[in-house]
Amino acid sequence: MKKIDWYIVRKFLTTFFFAIMILAVISCVIDYSEKVDNIVSKKAPLAVVVNYYKNFVPHITALLFPLFIFIATIFFTSKMAYKSEIIAILSSGVSFTRFLRPYAVGGGFLCIVSLYANHWVIPVANKQRIDFENTYINDANFRYASDNMHLGIAKGLYVYLQNFNFNNYMGNRFTAEKIEGTLLKEKLMAEYVIYDTTRKIWKLHNVVVRTNDSAKEKLVKIPDMELNYPFSPLDLNKGDAIKEALTTPQLIEYINAETLRGQENLNTYLIEKERRSAQPFAGFILTIIGACIASKKIRGGSGFHLALGIALSAVYIMFQQLTNTFATKSTLDPLIAVWIPNIIFGIVALVLYRRQLR
Numbered sequence: 001m002k003k004i005d006w007y008i009v010r011k012f013l014t015t016f017f018f019a020i021m022i023l024a025v026i027s028c029v030i031d032y033s034e035k036v037d038n039i040v041s042k043k044a045p046l047a048v049v050v051n052y053y054k055n056f057v058p059h060i061t062a063l064l065f066p067l068f069i070f071i072a073t074i075f076f077t078s079k080m081a082y083k084s085e086i087i088a089i090l091s092s093g094v095s096f097t098r099f100l101r102p103y104a105v106g107g108g109f110l111c112i113v114s115l116y117a118n119h120w121v122i123p124v125a126n127k128q129r130i131d132f133e134n135t136y137i138n139d140a141n142f143r144y145a146s147d148n149m150h151l152g153i154a155k156g157l158y159v160y161l162q163n164f165n166f167n168n169y170m171g172n173r174f175t176a177e178k179i180e181g182t183l184l185k186e187k188l189m190a191e192y193v194i195y196d197t198t199r200k201i202w203k204l205h206n207v208v209v210r211t212n213d214s215a216k217e218k219l220v221k222i223p224d225m226e227l228n229y230p231f232s233p234l235d236l237n238k239g240d241a242i243k244e245a246l247t248t249p250q251l252i253e254y255i256n257a258e259t260l261r262g263q264e265n266l267n268t269y270l271i272e273k274e275r276r277s278a279q280p281f282a283g284f285i286l287t288i289i290g291a292c293i294a295s296k297k298i299r300g301g302s303g304f305h306l307a308l309g310i311a312l313s314a315v316y317i318m319f320q321q322l323t324n325t326f327a328t329k330s331t332l333d334p335l336i337a338v339w340i341p342n343i344i345f346g347i348v349a350l351v352l353y354r355r356q357l358r
Helices: 003-041 046-063 065-082 085-091 101-137 140-144 240-244 248-260 267-294 301-329 334-356
Strands: 145-154 157-165 170-180 183-196 201-212 217-227
Touching: 003 046, 003 065, 003 101, 046 065, 046 101, 065 085, 065 101, 065 267, 065 301, 101 240, 101 248, 101 267, 240 267, 248 267, 267 301, 267 334, 301 334
Parallel strands: none
Antiparallel strands: 145 157, 157 170, 170 183, 183 201, 201 217
C-alpha cells in the first residue's frame, strides 16, 4: 500500500461514512415526525427515546449498506476522474488491476465490519428497537390479541386458535390435529382454552375428540380437560420481527427448534440467515462495479455516473425482491434466492473489469 492507495482508501471511507451519516440523520427525523404523537401521549422518557434512536441508526444503515457503498464509490471516483487524477495514475504505468487494490482493501474492510454487525451487533439493537415500538408505538390491540394462528408444536401435531388474548391468556375455537402421513389420526376441538401460567398447562373446555384408525371413527365429548402441550402463549406472539432480533446462533437454534416441531414454512427465517452473509459481499461486488464505471472521464461527468449508479441500484433491489418472493411463495431454495443477485452482479463486475483491461 503506497501513499496514493491510502489517499483513495481515505476518500472512499470518508465519503461512505458521510453519506451514511446524512442518511441516518434524515431517517431519524422522518421516523420521529411519524412517531412523536405516540411518544408524547405515552410519556416515553427522554433517555429511552435516545436509546431507541441509537438502535434505530444501525437498523436503517444496514438496510441500505450495499447501495451506499456503491453510490459513495461512484461519487468520489467520478470526481477523481473529472479532475484527471485517475488518468495521471494510469499514465504513470500503474495497471488497472493495481489501481483497484485500494478499492478492494476499503470494500473488504467494510465487508468484514458488515458481516460482524449483521450477525451479532444489529440483532441486539433490533431487539431493543422492537421492544420500544411494542411498548410506546404499537396499539394495545396489536400487542395483546392475535387472530387465526396456526402452529406446529411437534412432528405431526398441529394446533389452531381462532383468536387469543394475552391479557387473560384465553383463546377461542382451539383445534389440535395429529397427522400420520396423509391420515388424520385425531382431531381435538375445544370451545375455548385457558393457559395456566402457574402450572404451565392448557385447560380446555367443551371438548370434542374425534379419532380415526382408518377402519372406524370415534367421537367423544368431554366437558373439561387439562393437557400439557409443548408450547406456551409466547410461541403464539412470535411475528416476523423476531428474525431481526435474534443473533445468528439464536436464529439457527430457533429454525432447528421450529423444524423439530414440524413447522413447514420457515423460508423467511432462512432468507434472513443467508441475507446476513450475502449482503456484505454485495457491497464488495458493487464497489468493484462502481470503480469500473466511474474511473473513465466522460462528458456527462459525476451526474451521469450517479444516474447510472442509481439505475443499477434499482435493478439490484428488483432482483433481490424478486428472488426473495420466489423463495417465500414457491419452492426456490433460500440460499439460491439470496445469492442470485450477487452472482449476477459478480458477472457484471467481471465483464466491466475485463473491458477496462482492453
